[in-house]
Each structure stands twice: as C-alpha cells, then as structure tokens.
Amino acid sequence: MNSPLNDTPTDWITTPVEARFLRGALDVERTALGVRPHRLPARVRRQFPDPSLAMMEAQPSGVRIAFRTRATAVELDVLHTKTVYKGIPPLPGGAYDLVVDGKPAGRAEASGGSVLTIDLATQAVENRPGPPGSVRFGALPAGEKDVEIWLPNKETAELIALRTDAPVEAAPDSGRRVWLHHGSSISHGTNAEGPTGTWPAVAAARGGVELINLGFGGNALLDPFIARTMRDTPADLISVKLGINLVNHDLMRLRAFVPAVHGFLDTIRDGHPTAPLLVVSSVLCPIQEDTPGPGAASFDDGKLRFRALGDPSDPSRLTLRVIREELARIVAQRVADGDANLHYLDGRELYGEADAAELPLPDDIHPDAAGLRRIGERFAERAFGDGGPFAA
Template identity: 70%
Template sequence: MHDHEHTWITTPITPGILRGALDLERTAHGVLPHRLPARARAQCADGQLAMAESQPSGVRLVFRTRATAVELDTLPTKRVYAGAPPRPDGVYDLLVDGRPAGRGTVTGGRTLFIDMSSGTSDHRPGPVGTLRFTRLPERDKTVEIWLPHNETTELVALRTDAPVDPAPEPERAVWLHHGSSISHGSDAESPTTTWPALAAALGGVELINLGLGGSALLDPFTARAVRDTPADLISIKIGINLVNTDLMRLRAFTPAVHGFLDTVREGRPTTPLLVVSPILCPIHEDTPGPSAPDPAALAAGRLRFRAAGDPAERAGGKLTLTTIRDELSRVVTQRAADDPNLHYLDGRALYGEADSAELPLPDNIHPDAATHRRIGERFAALAFADGGPLSSPPAKARADERGRGPMSGR
C-alpha cells in the first residue's frame, strides 16, 4: 500500500487541523467536512444543497511537521451526469509554507449518477483511495492540503513519517464569502485556483468559502451560518441562482435580501460587509429563468445552458440579472445610510461585456479557469486593496468582533 522505508504516524483528523469547514460529521469511515452546520442542513431536504455544502471548497488540512512524506486516505464521491462526458477526478493542492508544492487526485470512491432531464440521482458504493505526496523538504514547515472544491470527500486517515502539530492560528484577517457555483469554484482547475481562493491569497486573508453551487438562494439558515461564524470580513454574492431556479419574484426578493442582511448584522453589526451582484451572464441579463440544459448540446455530449423564461414576464416580477443588480444597488444604498460598513460591488466590474467577448462562459453560465483567475485578481484589487471595502481592520477590532464560533473551540 505504501513505501516500507517510512515509519508511519497516524494523526486523528480533528477541527484543530482543518480550516474552512463549519462542521465535521463522524461517518462509518472517518469524518466528513461540511460547509453548513447540522442545524442548517436539517432545515432543507434539497439534494442540490446537500451535495454542494458537502463539497469541501476552500476546506484544507493545515499542520506543522518535519515529515517528508504525507498520505491521506479519502472516500470521494464522483459525479456522473447522464449523457455528458465523464468528469475528471477532483484535484487536491499541496502547499508548503504557503507555496504550491504538488497536486494529486484520488481514484475510486462512491459514484453519484445524476440525470438532469428527469431530475433523479442514484448513489453507488466504492472503495477508499490514497493521496500521496513524497520528497517534501525535511524541515519544520506548514503543510496545507486543499481538498477538491467540487468533490464530496470523507477523510479516513492522515499518515506522515514525522509527528504532526496544529499550525498556529493565523494572524491574518478571516474573510467569509457566500455565493453561487461560481464562488464555489465551478470549472476552476483546482481548489486553490477558484476565484475566492485566488482573491484570498492576493489579499493576504484567510478564506472561509460558503459558495454553494445552485444554492445561493437567500436561505435564512445560510444567513444564520454567516452570522454565527467568526469572520473579520464578509462578502455575499447574490443573484444568479435566484434566476437559475426561478425561485422567487421581485416581491419576495427585496424583503429576503433585507432579511438576510438583518440576520448577518445581528451577530456582526460592524464587520465590513460587501454585497456583490452577479457577473455578466448574457443569457439571463434580460431573460428570466429557469436555466435549462440545451438539448442540442447534450446530444453532442456537451453541457450548455439556455434561458427558458419569457422576457415578457418581467412585468409580473420575474427576476433577471438586470433587475437584481438594480435592486441590490438600491437596497444597499438605502441601508448604508445607517450602516457605514455596508458596501456594494457591481459584479460586472469582475466580469463584464469586454471580458465576455474575450473569454465567453463555455456553458453560458460558469467561467473557465482563466476567467476564475481574472475574477480573483479583480476582486482582490477592488475589495482588499487599501481603502477598499474589505481592506483589513486593525487587529484589536478584529479580535473583539470575531467572537467564538461553531468550530473555534480549539
């Protein structure tokens, strides 16, 4: 199974060596990181949400060690979409002292078969696999293993050839971001190259990514998770999923935005809070949802989306991205009169008309790897730079405001 020249030490996987997760569930095989707490998960039976929040975007093992070899046994869940080409295995990124030092995948695992046309899915069992990194520098160092952003991953065992200690708590500001599949990392090449991970690295902040594919729907339980999670800086990207799912009309949208922000402010009254509207998505700028797979593309073995709504229904309150941006801008302006730490960013500043002409969205909704990089660089420049809405507060204010949270009892 592994090299016999190493004397292996097995270290329990506990919250003390895990960052970016809000909950750790014990399973028959090991532990499963979650990005929403159990109480939130109990309030929604939606399979898409369950899949998204259990995919560990931004979740990483972080520890100090002299080890030159590291092995991680995991049980991944691979997704297979009926009629679509097979998806590549989820990618793990290794960082040593903050610098990229390797990349790997784990084969095997469970399979989740999804039929988008019938809306059904089916789980099949599979074996545990092993991720292996060797020839690491033989010195004290901080090792980070970023889990696949788009692949549910049960953690079974961590083995090293030298002892492991938890890394000290980071001095950097903690940035919590909530958004849709684009924030989750859809179609990025790896977990450290999703746009939020890139932006966090450029901004010198510690990421908690609550980007939930298909599930940024102004859910009250998500607002409470944001409120109750210690963070120094918060951003919330709202819009595309409400159009994709055709979930609510304008009459419900505006109070839901206010309610979400009210809930966050109950626990984080003065934390810098940035509301981000959708990036440009031409199919839905002026055409409501729902989004539907394009049958012609599926027949050719590709997944592309089209807008299945009727522009005439905007008069009845159906949401488009244009409507949502106008309303978010208005709501934030209204609230900012009493909330000087609340800010708005038009998502088209991250990806707009010129970007769409140069780097079109391959499936009409999700950016590719190059576009993730551009969005991450733009967000860091607009939000984290000196004078930006999320430029770091002083350490004293951070400690007072951060408080304690669900997994901070370390």
C-alpha cells in the same frame, strides 16, 4: 512532486484526521472510517434536507487540512465520491492541492473512491460504491513548515488518516483575518482547475486572509438559514454574491426579492454589526441579463449548455439587470441609514463584456478556469487593495 503509493514505509506515523486539523469547515461529522467535513451546521442540514443542497454543502470547497510538520512526504487516506452527470464528460474539481508555507507545492488525485451519477433529464441518481484510497505528496522541503491540503471543491471527502515520515501537529492560529463568503456555483468553483483555483481561494491567497467559502452550486437563494449561519460564524470580513440562482430558479418576484435581501442583511448584521460587508451582484451572463428564468439545461454534442426560458416582457420577473439595480439601491439606502461598513460591487467589474469576448462562458453560465482566476484576481484588487472595503 507526486509519487506512486506502492512504497509507503511501514514505520511511518499514522495520525487520524480530526476536527482540530480542519479549516474552512463549519461542522465535522464522525463516520465509521473517519470524519466528513461540512460547510453547513447539522442543525441546518436537519431543517432543510434538500438533496441538492446536501450534496453541495458536503463538497468541501475551501476546506483544507492544516498542520505543522518536518515531514518530507505526506499521504492522506480518504474515501472520496465523485459526482458525474450522465451523458457529459466529468467536470474538473477532483484534485487535492498542496500548499507549503503559503505557496502552491503540488496537485494530485486520490485513488479508489465512489461515483455518484446524476441524470439531469430525469433527476435519477445512481451511487456506485468504491473503496477508500490515498493521495500522496512527496519531496516536501526539509525543516519545520506549515502544510495545507486543500480538499476537492466538487467531490465529497471522508477523511481517514494522515501518514507522514515525521510527527504532525495541528497548525497554530495564523492570526490572519477571516473572510466569510456566500455565493453560487461560480463561488463554489464549477470549472475550477483545482481547489486553490476557485475564485474565492485565489482572492483569499492574494488578500492574505483565512477563507470560509459558503458558495453552494445552485443554492445562493437568500435562504434564511444561510443568513443565520453567517450571523453565527466568527468572521472579520463578509461578502454575499447574489443574482444568478435567483433568476435561473425563477424563485421569486421583485415584490419578494427586496424585503428578502433586507432580511438577509439584517440577520447577518445581528451577529456582525460593524464588520465590512460587501454585496456583490452577478458577473455578466448574457442569456439572463434581460431574460428571466426559469433556466434549463440542454446537451449539444455531449456538451452541457444552459438557456433562459422566461418572458422578458413581464416587469415583475427578475433578471440580472433588475437585480443589480435593486442591490445597488438597497445598499445605498442602508448606507444612508447609517451602515457605513456596507458596500456594493457590480459583478461585471469582475467579469464583463470584454472578458466574455476573450474568455466566453463554455456552458453559457459558468466561467472557465481562466475566467475564475481572473474574477479572483480582480476581486482581490477591488476588495483587498488600497481603498477597498477589505483593505488591511
């Protein structure tokens, strides 16, 4: 499917990438070279310029370039930035996935690019600038078709231009329902084999919906600006997956957690009063089921592992078990108060004890690629299947 970049005809058509070609982005920043998609609005980025959140929201998990064309070969010029962590092998997540008429059609990585190195022990950051590069897909089927290039879920991408052997136009509205999802690094796609391998992408493909993925590694923290963003984003279906980041950040106690959840849901409901809204608790994570945070990273033989450091005897501290109990209670209370389109899903239905035995968490926090795919398939069954809250 993919071919070298040294034989691009000079008479190919060059089309600058513009906002009209992008799906799954909430903002598009114009740069000196082209455009950079963002998953949070500029207003939020100005209000809370946290380096961690800034990096995560600029990684375009779920964002894709969508166009209609008769082209049989496509190149994308891009300046990508890979994030690596000092002392551990690079994580997957740098691929570009091609989808043609809704079906997977290829995977490739871009040439060139910059490298951002983070030292988790000291939080030092080193940026090594690199040149723009290209990613190419060849041997596309003849005739008019709808094409999507899914951008890397764990790299930033400054999009420059498409080069094709036939004209392109922005893909028309698919008419499919829009699913807006918020979650943690597991939703973001840590360890996914590629951008269509994140669990929300897997579930969206099976559910036949358009995805907006607001999964931000380390940042599913009940932030009011996330709730306001979801309130203001047009969507037909909404889900929020809460738990693991609140525990491993040791962010709040039970007293603050309950009203924060209510406030988060109230804000979403201000913009989407009747849309199906699904609250999902964390998948199984043995190290934090009954042990509160904070969490810490360690390196064993060059492998990243996580551990929980909190005191299990403190009843005010949040654990995953406590959070699941409270989320189930909160949803039941709100349903009894009249919100008939609010639903709850225990995350252990997506990945539980049997799954952990078969597909253990490689770093004790994140499922591997096979685990993420299983989560996506099960979510699709429970949410989009017959009788599910997102059933057509």
